Amino acid sequence: xxxxxxxxxxxxxxxxxxxxxxxxxxxxxxxxxxxxxxxxxxxxxxxxxxxxxxxxxxxxxxxxxxxxxxxxxxxxxxxxxxxxxxxxxxxxxxxxxx
Numbered sequence: 126x127x128x129x130x131x132x133x134x135x136x137x138x139x140x141x142x143x144x145x146x147x148x149x150x151x152x153x154x155x156x157x158x159x160x161x162x163x164x165x166x167x168x169x170x171x172x173x174x175x176x177x178x179x180x181x182x183x184x185x186x187x188x189x190x191x192x193x194x195x196x197x198x199x200x201x202x203x204x205x206x207x208x209x210x211x212x213x214x215x216x217x218x219x220x221x222x223x
Contacts (some may be wrong), residue, residue, distance in 0.1 A: 128163070
């Protein structure tokens with residue numbers, strides 16, 4: 126399990142503690158900041174979410190310039206629904222990599 130996966134496991138338990146509220150937009154910003162920090166520090170970071178963009182595009186049968194968070198949010202009625210959808214897809218994606 127990589128560091129991002131560990132962080133996401135903790136965020137999933139209490140998102141408000143880490144990102145302020147249940148918001149896929151905030152989670153997406155956190156993830157990008159985490160990955161950027163790892164790269165800046167020279168860790169040559171490999172993310173547990175490598176390939177997740179393509180996975181989400183496949184779920185919605187899209188080829189787009191929009192990021193995975195924007196896609197999920199567009200097809201969700203609320204922030205909370207978007208977060209639930211993300212976690213469901215995240216679990217499915219992680220299981221598909223085993």
